Amino acid sequence: MSTADRPAHFDRTHTDDLIAFLGAAPSPYHAVAASAERLEKAGFRRVLETDAWGAEAGGRYLIRGGALIAWYVPEGAGPETPFRVVGTHTDSPNLRVKPIPDTGSSGWRQVAVEIYGGVPLNTWLDRDLGISGRLALRDGTARLVQIDEPLLRVPQLAIHLDRAVNEGLKLDKQRHLTPIWGIGEVTEGALLEYVAGRAGVAAADVAGWDLMTHDVQPASYLGRDRELLAGPRLDNLLSVHAGTAALAAAATGDAPLAYIPVLAAFDHEETGSESDTGAQSPLLGNVLERTVYARGGTTEDRARALAGTVCLSSDMGHAVHPNYSERHEPGHHPMPNGGPILKVNVNNRYATDGVGRAVFAAACEKAGVPWQTFVSNNAMPCGTTIGPITAARLGITTVDCGIAALSMHSARELCGAEDPYLLASALKAFLEG
Numbered sequence: 135m136s137t138a139d140r141p142a143h144f145d146r147t148h149t150d151d152l153i154a155f156l157g158a159a160p161s162p163y164h165a166v167a168a169s170a171e172r173l174e175k176a177g178f179r180r181v182l183e184t185d186a187w188g189a190e191a192g193g194r195y196l197i198r199g200g201a202l203i204a205w206y207v208p209e210g211a212g213p214e215t216p217f218r219v220v221g222t223h224t225d226s227p228n229l230r231v232k233p234i235p236d237t238g239s240s241g242w243r244q245v246a247v248e249i250y251g252g253v254p255l256n257t258w259l260d261r262d263l264g265i266s267g268r269l270a271l272r273d274g275t276a277r278l279v280q281i282d283e284p285l286l287r288v289p290q291l292a293i294h295l296d297r298a299v300n301e302g303l304k305l306d307k308q309r310h311l312t313p314i315w316g317i318g319e320v321t322e323g324a325l326l327e328y329v330a331g332r333a334g335v336a337a338a339d340v341a342g343w344d345l346m347t348h349d350v351q352p353a354s355y356l357g358r359d360r361e362l363l364a365g366p367r368l369d370n371l372l373s374v375h376a377g378t379a380a381l382a383a384a385a386t387g388d389a390p391l392a393y394i395p396v397l398a399a400f401d402h403e404e405t406g407s408e409s410d411t412g413a414q415s416p417l418l419g420n421v422l423e424r425t426v427y428a429r430g431g432t433t434e435d436r437a438r439a440l441a442g443t444v445c446l447s448s449d450m451g452h453a454v455h456p457n458y459s460e461r462h463e464p465g466h467h468p469m470p471n472g473g474p475i476l477k478v479n480v481n482n483r484y485a486t487d488g489v490g491r492a493v494f495a496a497a498c499e500k501a502g503v504p505w506q507t508f509v510s511n512n513a514m515p516c517g518t519t520i521g522p523i524t525a526a527r528l529g530i531t532t533v534d535c536g537i538a539a540l541s542m543h544s545a546r547e548l549c550g551a552e553d554p555y556l557l558a559s560a561l562k563a564f565l566e567g
Contacts, residue, residue: 145555146551146555148379148554148555148558149355149363149551149552149554149555151375151379152353152363152372152375152376152554153352153353153354153363153365155168155371155374155375156352156353156365156366156367156368156371156375157282157352157353159224159367159371159374160264160266160280160282160346160348160366160367161200161266161267161268161278161280161344161346161348162199162200162201162224162225162401163199163200163267163268163276163278163344164266164278164280165200165224165371165374165399166197166200166201166202166224166399167197167278169202169204169374169375169378169397169399170195170197170202170204172378172379172382173193173195173204173378173381173382175382176193176381176382176385176386177192177193177385177386178192178193178194178195178204178206178382178385179192179193179194179195180194180195180196180197181194181195181196182196183196183198186428187424187425187428188428189207189428189429189430190207191207191208191209191210191211192206192207193205193206193207193381193385194206194207195397196421198410198411198417199401199410199411200224200225200401200402200411201224201399201400201401201411201412201417202224202397202398202399203396203397203398203399203417203418203421204378204381204396204397205217205394205395205396205397205421205425206381206384206385206391206394206395207394207425207429208390208391208394211391211394211429212429212431212435213426213427213429213430213431213432213435213436213439214426214431214435214438214439215392215393215394215439216393216394216438216439216440216441216442216443216444217393217394217395217396217422217439217440217443217444218393218394218395218396218443218444218446218564218565218566218567219396219397219398219418219443219444219445219446219524219530220373220377220380220381220395220396220397220398220445220446220448220561220564220565221398221400221413221418221445221446221447221448221520221521221524221532222370222373222374222377222397222398222399222400222447222448222449222520223370223373223374223399223400223401223402223403223404223407223413223449223520224370224371224374224399224400224401225250225251225370225401225402225403225404225405226251226366226367226369226370226371226404226543227249227250227251227252227253227404227543228250228251228253228258228346228347228348228545229247229248229249229250229253229258229263229288229311229313229346229347230247230248230249230250230344230345230346230347231245231246231247231248231265231267231325231343231345231346231347232246232247232248234246234322235247235325235326235345236320236321236322236323236324236325237312237320238319238320239312241317241318242314242316242317243314243315243316243317243318243319243320243321243324244312244313244314244315244320245286245312245313245315245325246312247311247312247313247347249307249311250346250404250405251404251405251543252404252543253543254543254544255305255307255310255311256303256305257541257544257545257546258288258311258347258545259288259289259290260287260288260289260290261287261288261349261351261545262284262285262286262287262349262350262351263284263285263286263287263288263313263347263348263349263350264280264281264282264283264284264285264286264347264348264349264350265279265281265285265286265329265345265346265347265348266278266279266280266281266345266346266348267279267343267344267345267346268343268344268345269329269330269333269335269340269342269343270340270341270342270343270344271335271339271340271341272339272340272341273339277333277334277335278333279329279332279333279345281329281332282350283350284350285315286313286314286315286347287313287314287315288310288311288312288313288314289314313347323337326340326343329343329345348366348367349366349545349546351366351546352365353365353366353368355551356548360551361470361471361550361551361552362470362548362549362550362551363548363549363550363551363554364546364547364548365546365547366545366546366547367547368450368539368547368548368549369449369450369539369542369543369547370403370448370449370450372450372537372549372554372557373448373449373450373536373557374399375554375558376448376554376557376558376561377397377399377448377558377561378397379558379561379562380395380397380558380559380561380562380564380565381395381396381397381565383558383562384562384565384566387562387566389566391565391566391567392567393442393443393565393567394425395565395566396418396421396422398413398418398445398524400412400413400415400417400418400520403449403519403520407520407523413520413523413524413527414523414527416527418524418527418528419527419528422436422439422440422443422528423436426439440528440529440530443528443530443531444490444493444530444531444532444533444564445521445524445525445528445530445531445532445533446493446494446497446532446533446535446561446564447485447519447520447521447524447532447533447534447535448535448536448557448561449477449519449520449521449534449535449536450536450537450539450542450547450549451468451475451477451508451535451536451537451538451539452468452508452538452539452540452542453468453469453470453538453539453540453549454467454468454469454538455540461511461514462511463508463509463510463511463512465509466506466507466508466509468506468507468508468538469506469538469550470538470539470548470549470550470552470553471550471551471552471553472504472505472506472538472550472553473498473503473504473505473506473553473556473560474494474498474503474505474506474535474536474537474553474556474557474560475505475506475507475508475535475536475537475538476491476494476495476505476506476507476508476533476534476535477508477519477521477534477535477536478491478507478508478509478534479509479510479516481516482522483516483517483518483522484516484518484519484521484522484534485519485521485522485524485525485532485533485534486521486532486533486534486535489531490531490532490533491533493531493533493564494533494535494560494564497560497561497563497564498560498563500563500566501556501559501560501562501563502559503556503559503560504556505560506538508538519534521533521534535557535560536557537549537550537553537554537556537557538550538553
């Protein structure tokens, strides 16, 4: 499809903003900060979990570590008013810094890392890596740090020293994934000293940290007609960005809201969601319950509100791979720029059922965007999302959706340049009800 032939509904400014969002969000902590910044521009205000919450209309958000929950209470909403929830996650597979990071071998200075999530290890070889995350200070505050410079590199063994590499590369996670960052004697505390200095604090003031590596190459359009988007952390910051845009637009639009729109961006989905900021935590349930009670509701009102609530779990899905098409379900070949995908698995690895399908189809129809369906090949194990967890934990109707992509979980992923806008449009229509 040429640029001149692009459909009228494609808005490149959304994808341009997504590229900026990806650059500003190399860690989950940065992702929630970038999302909060956009919500504040739309009139949302931050609340603390330790404070009492009021019943007044308006937009609110809270941040806990790498998770963000945001919601908008429309005028006239009662305590029994149901919610429309967009669920996403802020974390991506990567290499994370170990508690004692300074190491080395054979005259090289290196940084000890631990594998986070399901990482295709070879995609992290020979890439220029920066460091990002947060520093926990002794005064109880936290400081975000983002070093977007070529600081680390995991060098691949030269083919001259491994002539059989093209017959099958096997990487040892402990021995072969340790990045280098200099030459010379290993000095204990050197990495922390450097990172703290870049964050503008003294190393002695740092009591703990959550640091990780990221590819410093920015996201960019790809292809002759710039119809594709290549970049890091598309899984699942693309959905976080789309959900943020959809919530802000729903809150500031003219459409009357029959539901309370919510964005739930969890951390730790890539490792099972079992944390205080993951989808298995009571975080979302507590927020929804507290908003009911803040509006004068009772336990009965809470039950009524949840009974009418629907969640769209938005996470990246698989486009058909042209070099491995036999690994896909023959009748379901999602393509980039074909619109959002509905993800279905009868074994409940995805939460979609017939009722949820109808909700998703209605949202896409209202938004005027095309949509597709993804089902795994029966011979290939199916991944999962926060969808089934949310459905089981809260007892609410949940639908799994996303957009079609290649290279999922790689250091850089690939999707259609139109799909982020199409997804955000569908999510906005869903939140508006």
